Amino acid sequence: MKNSVAFLFLLLLQIGNLHAQRTDKALEKKIHAAIAEFQGEFAFYSKHLKQHKEVAINADELYPTASVVKIPILVGVFQKIANGELRLDQQLTYRDSRAYGGSGIMQFYKDSTQTDLATLIGLMLSYSDNVTSIWCQELAGGGLAINPIMESLDLKYTKVNSRTAGREEDWKKYGWGQTTAREMSQLLEKIRLGKVISPQYSDKMYRFLKNQFYNGRSLSQFPAEINCISKTGSLEDVRTETVLVNAPHGDFVFTLLTKNNKDQSWDNTNEAEILTRKIANIIWNHYEENYTPYPPVN
Template sequence: MKALDQRVRAEISKFKGHVSLFAKNLDTGASYGFGADDRVRTASTIKVPIMVEVFARVAEGKAKWDDELVLTEAKKVSGSGILLELSDGLRLTLRDAVRLMIILSDNTATNLILDQITTDAVNDRMDQLGLKQTRVLRKVGGGGESRAGMIPENKRFGLGVSTPREMVALLEKLERGEVVNTEASREMLAIMKRQQYRDGIPRALRGVEVANKTGALDRLRSDVGIVYTPRGRIAMAITCDDMPEIIWSVDNPGLLLISRLASLLVDGLSK
C-alpha cells in the first residue's frame, strides 16, 4: 500500500485544486484513502442516493414505476440532460425519469423526481443505511430545501454533500444486494453501467465493465463507481474541487486526474 500511496500523492501533487478519494477492493477488503472522510460537494453523484429512495418507495408500495410525471416550462432547469429541450406537457413515467437522471444526468428529471419523493425522504433513507454524511440539500437550481440544507454550514455544498468513504460504502451495499433488495440493487447498478459520461473513471480502463455516476460543476469534477476487473471489484469515489480554471471539455484537468487515479487504484488494489 505504500507504493500506491506514493504514486497517488505524486499525481495529486501536480494538480491545481483539492482532491479527496477512497477506494476498496470488494473481494479482498483492501482499501486506500486520501482525504476519505472529507465532506465534499457531490454535484450530480447525489443522484445515486435519490435513485435509491425511488427504488425503495416502489418496493414498499409507496410509488409505482408507471406513476406519471408531467414536464412544464416552469419545471425545466438548465445543465445536463435532454428534458430542457422537450415540449411543455410531456408525460413520462417515474421509471423513465430515473433512467434519464442517471444515464443522461438529467437535471429536470431529477427535480421532477424530488417533487414526488422530497429531499428529506432521501436523507432519511441514507440514515437507515447508516450513511450519516450523505445528504441531498435541495433541488437542482434551488427550491425543495431539505432540513439538512437549511443548516448554514451546509449552504456551501450546493446540491448535496457526502464523503468519499460513504459513497464507496453505498456502492458496496449495492454490489452486495443490500440496498432495498438483491433485484433492486442489481437493477440500479445496471442503470449506472449504461450512463453515458465516460471521461472520468472509465476513460482509460479498457475491456472492463464500469458502473458509475459523474458530477460536474464549474470548478469541480467527481466520479463514483465500481470497476469490475478480473482481479477484483474495485469501488471508488474521487472528487477534484477548487480548480482555478473553468474548463467545460472532456480534457478538464479534474477528469484527466480522475482517470489517472482510477488506473492507479485499480492496479494498486487488485489481487
C-alpha cells in the same frame, strides 16, 4: 476448558483479521504522486472488495457531491417503489414549467409530453438530466425522506441539501448535496452486495447505474467489455466521480472528490478531469496488470 475457549477466541480473531481492511501502501504511494501538483482540494477512497485493501486520502472530509447526489436520490425513489407508493411504469406528464437548464434532455420536451418513472430515472443517471433529477427528488419525498435512508445505511455524512428544510446553510456551502469519498464508495458497494433496500431493488438500481453517457473520465481507462457502475458530477470549481468496477481479479470501488479547483474550464483538458483519468488508469493497472494494461493517460 479455559484453554479451549481462549484458543477459539484467538482463532475467531485471526479469521476476522483476514477480512479486515489493510492499506494498500503501493497504490497509496502512486495516488499521492499523482495528486502532488493538483491545484485544488482533493479527497479519495478506494477499496478492493476481494483483497480487502483500501486507500484513504482525506476520505472522511465533507465535499460537494455535484451530480453524484443523484445516487442517493435513486435510492430514495426505490424506497418509494418498495413501499408501493411509486411504480417504474408509472405514467407522468412533463410540463415545460419544469425546465431547469444545465445538463440533460427533458428540458427540450414539448409541454404535456407523456413519460414514465423509468424514463426519468434513466435520464437522471445516464445523461445527468437536471429536470428529471429534481423531479425524482420530489417524488422520493425530498431530502427530508432521502437523508434518513442514508443514515439507516450508516452513511451519516451523505445528505441532500437542495430544497430541504433546515439545510439552507449546508446548501450555501456544499450545493445540492454533500458526502465523503468513503461514504459514496460504501454506497456503491452496498448496492453491489444487494444491501440497499433489498437484493431485488439493489439489482435494479445497479442496472440503471451501468448506462453512462458521460464516459470520458474514469470509464475511458477501462476496457470497454468490463462492466462498471458510476456517476460523475461537475460544477465550475468541483469535479466528482464514483465508480465500481467488475474487474477480472475482483471488484474494486473508488470515489474521487475535488473542490476549490483553480482550473474551472469545461472541456476534457480540465485539470481535475485529467487527474481523474490518470487515477483511474493507475488503479486499473495496479490491480489488472496481467489482464489488459492501459498505457499512461495523456
